[in-house]
Amino acid sequence: MDFNDNTINQYLKEMQQLIKSHDKLLEKMNCTINERNKNILPLQRTVGRLIQHGLSKEEIVEITDITSDQYDNQVALEKRLQLPYVYLTEEETAEYEQLIQDIHQAKAIDELIAPSKEEERIVFIQKVLQRYLSDYIGILESDEDKYGKFVDKAVSNSKAKEVSSSLVRIFGNEIKRKREAVLLNISK
Incomplete structure (x- = not known):
């Protein structure tokens, strides 16, 4: 293959554009992740509040959409969450x-x-x-x-x-x- 300076320069420009678009996509993705994290309530605090209000395990599992095992793990992590x-x-x-x-x-x-x-x-x-x-x-x-x-x-x-x-x-x-x-x- 014969590469001349114009072809190499064009490839370099395309690579630079790809890198810029890649950086923009990464920045958008990071913003989306940060925004999502702001809107998510911490699971342990949520489970704790629901327990404090006297809800049963079944009701908490239904409300938070977690599995029974996840609930048990959250309660086991912190003794104050145990009823x-x-x-x-x-x-x-x-x-x-x-x-x-x-x-x-x-x-x-x-x-x-x-x-x-x-x-x-x-x-x-x-x-x-x-x-x-x-x-x-x-x-x-x-x-x-x-x-x-x-x-x-x-x-x-x-x-x-x-x-x-x-x-x-x-x-x-x-x-x-x-x-x-x-x-x-x-x-x-």
Whole structure:
């Protein structure tokens, strides 16, 4: 093949144009990726919020469009995502699991909303809040500086509010799900 200077120059120009168009395409692709990343919610934070609001595993899997294994991996990565969302002592955890089990084992709506069962759930929530109150009082009686006390009191008060609303939501959602299951069984 015979190459002259014109042919070589033309090939060089074409290569330079290809490189420029390649750079422009890469820049567009990077912009698209960055834009997409801005619009995607972090999965772990999303799952955490949904758990905090008392949604079940099945509901979270359906909403986030992830697999059950992906959900389990997200929950396993961070202990705070494991239900219940709030910190419970060993005794409280056992009582919580028993209350949830009572909800799941109810065969009729009357069992689900029986005043005695409601009272058990309320007493449980009050017991947990009482523990938070004793922690709060402990902060007041400590010898820390006033600013530190104020910060600790605010954090403790915020945690108590979160605990109360989370437990009420969790129990309410479990009762709602069970009520729907009972009504479906009755309608069949």
